[in-house]
Amino acid sequence: MIDREQVLHVARLARLALSNEEIERMSGELPAILEHVERMNELDLDGVEPTSHVVALENVLRADEPRPSWDRDRVLEGAPDPSDGAFRVPSPQA
Amino acid sequence: MSQLLELTAAQAASRIAAGELTAEEYLATYADAAAGDDLNAYLWNRGPDDEGQAATGGNGETPIRGVPVAIKDLFCTEGVPTTAGSRILEGYRPPYTATAVRRLDAAGAQLLGKTNMDEFGMGSSNENSGYGAVRNPWDAKRVPGGSSGGSAAAVAGRLAPCAIGTDTGGSIRQPASLCGIVGLKPTYGAISRYGMIAFASSLDQCGTLTRDVTDAALLLGAMEGRDPCDSTSVGIEGGVERPTREDLSGLSFGVPRELSAEAEGIEAGVAAAFERALGTIRELGGEVDECELPNCAHGLSAYYVIAPAEASANLARYDGVRFGLRSDGDGDLVDMYERTRDLGFGAEVKRRIMLGTYALSSGYYDAYYGRAQRVRTRIVEDFAGAFERFDFLVTPTSPTVAFELGARTADPLAMYLSDYCTVPMSLAGIPAISIPAGLAEPDGGGPELPVGLQIAAPAFAESPLLAAAYAIERGIGFEALPAGVVGA
Numbered sequence: 001m002i003d004r005e006q007v008l009h010v011a012r013l014a015r016l017a018l019s020n021e022e023i024e025r026m027s028g029e030l031p032a033i034l035e036h037v038e039r040m041n042e043l044d045l046d047g048v049e050p051t052s053h054v055v056a057l058e059n060v061l062r063a064d065e066p067r068p069s070w071d072r073d074r075v076l077e078g079a080p081d082p083s084d085g086a087f088r089v090p091s092p093q094a
Numbered sequence: 095m096s097q098l099l100e101l102t103a104a105q106a107a108s109r110i111a112a113g114e115l116t117a118e119e120y121l122a123t124y125a126d127a128a129a130g131d132d133l134n135a136y137l138w139n140r141g142p143d144d145e146g147q148a149a150t151g152g153n154g155e156t157p158i159r160g161v162p163v164a165i166k167d168l169f170c171t172e173g174v175p176t177t178a179g180s181r182i183l184e185g186y187r188p189p190y191t192a193t194a195v196r197r198l199d200a201a202g203a204q205l206l207g208k209t210n211m212d213e214f215g216m217g218s219s220n221e222n223s224g225y226g227a228v229r230n231p232w233d234a235k236r237v238p239g240g241s242s243g244g245s246a247a248a249v250a251g252r253l254a255p256c257a258i259g260t261d262t263g264g265s266i267r268q269p270a271s272l273c274g275i276v277g278l279k280p281t282y283g284a285i286s287r288y289g290m291i292a293f294a295s296s297l298d299q300c301g302t303l304t305r306d307v308t309d310a311a312l313l314l315g316a317m318e319g320r321d322p323c324d325s326t327s328v329g330i331e332g333g334v335e336r337p338t339r340e341d342l343s344g345l346s347f348g349v350p351r352e353l354s355a356e357a358e359g360i361e362a363g364v365a366a367a368f369e370r371a372l373g374t375i376r377e378l379g380g381e382v383d384e385c386e387l388p389n390c391a392h393g394l395s396a397y398y399v400i401a402p403a404e405a406s407a408n409l410a411r412y413d414g415v416r417f418g419l420r421s422d423g424d425g426d427l428v429d430m431y432e433r434t435r436d437l438g439f440g441a442e443v444k445r446r447i448m449l450g451t452y453a454l455s456s457g458y459y460d461a462y463y464g465r466a467q468r469v470r471t472r473i474v475e476d477f478a479g480a481f482e483r484f485d486f487l488v489t490p491t492s493p494t495v496a497f498e499l500g501a502r503t504a505d506p507l508a509m510y511l512s513d514y515c516t517v518p519m520s521l522a523g524i525p526a527i528s529i530p531a532g533l534a535e536p537d538g539g540g541p542e543l544p545v546g547l548q549i550a551a552p553a554f555a556e557s558p559l560l561a562a563a564y565a566i567e568r569g570i571g572f573e574a575l576p577a578g579v580v581g582a
Contacts (some may be wrong), residue, residue, distance in 0.1 A: 002452060007448070010451050010452045013451050014406060014435075014448060015410075015432050016444055017429075017433050018444070019436070022441075026444075029445060029506055030449060033445075033449060034452075034462075036398070037466075038395075040396060042392075043472065045465060045468040045469065049468070051468075054296070054521075055328060055523065057283075057326060057328070062322060075416075078417040079415070087416055089427050090429070091426060091427065092427045
C-alpha cells in the first residue's frame with residue numbers, strides 16, 4: 001500500500017511539483033483506489049498471458065521513401081520559447 | 095428556420111442533396127444555435143458571423159454533405175484552438191488536422207465547433223474540464239456525463255445536429271446515455287487515432303454522438319478506414335451499411351448478469367427501464383437469455399491500472415518545451431517541468447498520472463500492470479465465449495441516470511463506478527452502442543431522466559450491430575426531449 005513517502009517518490013518520477021495539500025489528498029485517495037484495484041487478486045491468473053493490445057497486428061510496414069516533413073517555423077509557432085529555429089529551455093543545472 | 099433544428103443529419107443531408115435546403119442556410123442555423131450555447135458545451139464555435147465555406151470537401155454525393163458536426167476538443171484541427179479540455183494546452187493551435195476530421199471534411203461535412211470535455215478524456219461528468227463544467231440539457235443542475243459531455247449536451251440540446259467524441263472506457267456511451275441520445279464506440283482500429291490527443295492508446299477510439307442510429311452509421315461510414323498515419327487502424331471491411339432492419343427474428347441477445355441486475359450501484363429506475371427494453375427486444379422477435387461474463391466484475395480494477403499507466407506515459411510530452419503552457423522560475427530544467435505540469439494539469443489528471451506511474455514503478459509493475467493485463471485477457475475470453483452463443487450482448491449503459499453537479503467530485507471511486515458497464519467492452523476492443531431506452535427517476539426521487547441501453551457486438555460487426563440497434567430504436571420509440579429545446 002502507498003504511503004506519504006511513496007507519494008513523494010512517485011510525484012518525483014512523474015515530474016509533478018505537488019503542493020502539500022495535494023500530497024495530503026493523494027495520500028488518502030490513492031490507497032482507496034488501489035484497494036479497489038486489488039480486488040483483482042481474487043482471480044487465479046496463473047498461466048494467463050497478458051494482453052497489451054486487442055488488434056492482432058504485427059510489423060505494419062511501409063516503403064521507406066523520403067517525403068517532406070512540416071516546415072520548421074510552423075512547428076515552432078506553438079512553442080513557449082522558440083529561439084534560433086530551436087526550442088529553448090532552462091539549463092539542466094541552473 | 096428553427097424547424098431545421100428538428101431534422102436528423104440524414105434528413106437534412108437528403109434535403110440539401112434534393113436542393114430543398116442550402117448547406118449555407120443549414121450551417122447558419124446551427125452556427126446561431128451554437129453561439130447561444132447556455133450549457134458550456136462549446137469551447138470554440140465558428141460563430142454566427144462566420145459565413146464559412148459550406149461543403150468545401152471532396153466532390154460528388156455523400157450522405158452527409160452539408161452537415162455541420164461538433165468535434166470533441168480532443169481532435170487536432172489545423173489553426174483552430176485545440177485544448178483537450180486542459181489548461182496546459184490553452185491557446186494551442188495544431189499545425190495539422192486529425193484523420194477522422196479530415197475524412198468528415200472530405201465527405202462534405204462542416205466544422206461547427208469544438209466541444210468541452212473532461213481534461214484529456216479523464217472523467218465521467220465533465221466536471222474535470224479546465225474550462226468549467228457542462229450542463230445537462232435535461233436538468234441544468236445535473237452533469238451530462240463524460241468525458242465527451244460537451245458533444246452529448248450539444249446534440250441533446252440541439253446546439254449541433256451530430257457530433258464526434260472519443261471513448262476510452264465509456265466516454266461516448268455514458269454521456270449519450272445521460273443525455274438521451276445515441277452514442278457509438280466502434281471496434282478498436284475502425285477509425286484512425288491520428289491527431290486524436292492520446293489518453294490510453296490501447297483503448298482510445300473515435301466514435302459518434304447522434305440523434306439516431308442512422309446518423310451514427312453515416313458518420314461512422316465517413317470516418318472508418320485504414321490510415322497510414324495510425325498503424326493500429328484497420329477500418330471496417332466492406333464499409334458500413336445504412337441500417338434498415340425492422341425486426342430481430344433469428345437474433346439472440348445475451349444479458350450478462352454481472353453488468354445488469356448485479357451491476358454495482360444500479361438504480362431501480364434504470365433496472366426497470368432495462369427490463370422494459372428487453373421486453374421490446376422479445377416483441378421484435380429477438381431471443382433473450384441470461385449469460386455470464388465472470389471476469390467483467392473486475393473490469394474496472396483492470397481499467398484503472400491500464401488506462402492510468404498508459405496515460406502517465408502519453409502525458410509525459412506536456413513538459414513546457416514544444417507546445418502549450420510553460421511555468422518558468424529561477425530553477426533548472428527539471429524544476430520547469432515540475433512547475434509547468436503542476437500548474438497545467440487538473441486534479442484528476444494528476445491523480446491518474448500518479449496512479450499510472452506507481453503501477454509501472456519498479457517493484458509494483460507485476461502486481462498491478464502485469465496483473466491487470468492478465469485480467470484483460472480473461473475479459474477478452476469472456477466475450478469470445480459469450481459471442482459463441484449470442485449475436486449481441488445487452489446491458490444498461492450507466493448504472494444511474496444523470497447525477498447532480500458536485501455529487502461525486504469528492505469521491506473518485508464513486509465517479510469511476512459510472513463506467514462499470516462500459517469498461518469491459520473497451521478492454522476487449524469490441525463495438526458497443528448506447529441508445530435511449532426510456533426515462534426513469536433517480537434513486538431517492540427527482541425528475542425523470544434518460545436511461546441508455548447498451549448493445550455490444552463482436553469486433554468489426556458494426557453493420558449488424560447498427561441494424562439491430564435501428565430495429566430496437568424503432569421498437570422503443572423514444573421521443574422525449576429536454577424541456578425548452580425546439581420541438582419539445
